[in-house]
Amino acid sequence: MTARAKAPARPLRRDAQANRDRIVSATRAAFAAEGVEVPVEEIARRAEVGMGTLYRHFPAKEDLIDAVLEDAFAAFIGAAEQALAEQDAWAGFRGFLERVFALHAENRGLKDIIAMRAHGRARAEAMRTRMRPLLRRLTERAQEQGALRADFTAEDMPVVFWAGGRVIEATAAVAPEFWRRHLGLLLDGLRAEAATPLPHPPLTRAQLNRATGRRSG
Amino acid sequence: MTARAKAPARPLRRDAQANRDRIVSATRAAFAAEGVEVPVEEIARRAEVGMGTLYRHFPAKEDLIDAVLEDAFAAFIGAAEQALAEQDAWAGFRGFLERVFALHAENRGLKDIIAMRAHGRARAEAMRTRMRPLLRRLTERAQEQGALRADFTAEDMPVVFWAGGRVIEATAAVAPEFWRRHLGLLLDGLRAEAATPLPHPPLTRAQLNRATGRRSG
């Protein structure tokens, strides 16, 4: 609700608006470079702004995440739409995963922003809602064309992101494209021809929500 | 060097030895239940021992990890040896991964202890050295029998652990056996019949060491 000036009851003072913009891009840069774990102070430093200013605009770190979420999600959704536009459903499916992993690899904050975190925040939930049908169409289309194994479900997609994200995290500094190897192995297991009965059902939406909802202890 | 009384220049006083034992088992329990992130204070509380006592025996948290490492690794190595004893190499390979993941699922500290962390510690390195040939034999044997794809290498095993560990982390609280589904997908991609050329070479030992070595920034 805070991020875009929607109904400017009174527009921000010019310097304030400039500062806000600086904070948002500093946040974007900092998250990409170091992940959402970066101290808020580091963001303030990058934005050349005091802590007070930062917190005036974004009263909690979560609000910074929200402010950056939209763009990150746009890239994510763009990848899905691009994939759906492709004729060959399997190529689309595979290309989608490749693009998403590439995004993760070059933006350390993305996975926290998308896959986990900020679960309660309304905006994050809205975006997940927007993404869901795209993932479903992506998988179902690839299944209809006989390429993707039939027992894979849209609810398995986050699992793929979790696993891939971990591999990216571990290897980004050492072999930035290594995730492609892991994805290759996984994709070979997702082809319909390779399918062997799976020993466990997919997560339900409810389980997925709880798994995403953090609070690990 | 501290964990087992090897050359008792002077044996510990009886109460001291008892405390030490209590600390070690409290550590084991705490790591299993909450992962290595558990505060040292919590371990002291479980052991019913003061902070001073704990730090007298184990001057750094890393030393606690070392003290517990051995048992955790024993289970790990036991799984590998059991797998190598099996006739069917693929069944052994698969069974090994299943056992390791099961261990991870019921012991939240295991993955930190084995796969990452404490990279420099001599004992951890010694154990990795002991594990390495087992992993290699496990993969090569399965390849010789034509079950495991030929382009998989022993250096890919940690990658499998990373990915699986992440899935376990995310789902343990919600569907404790869900990791079996992820492993099923992955295994289908590891079968020789499913193999498609991989887009990236495996990690070298050196890269693996650096990836394991932490220091993410």
Place this chain on the structure above:
DNA sequence: CAGGAAGCGGAGCGAGCGCTCCGCTTATGA
């Protein structure tokens, strides 16, 4: 059965983090 080394406990330090408070500065508009 003492004298003294070995061991114990827990208050507290310092560092890192998210976040707040409030005296000072600056853009705005009458």
Place this chain on the structure above:
DNA sequence: TCATAAGCGGAGCGCTCGCTCCGCTTCCTG
């Protein structure tokens, strides 16, 4: 131009966590 509301900065709070310090207690030894 200048009064005033809006905005700014950064010291500092409160919390967690790894770790230290040191006065007191307990066990071993002669």
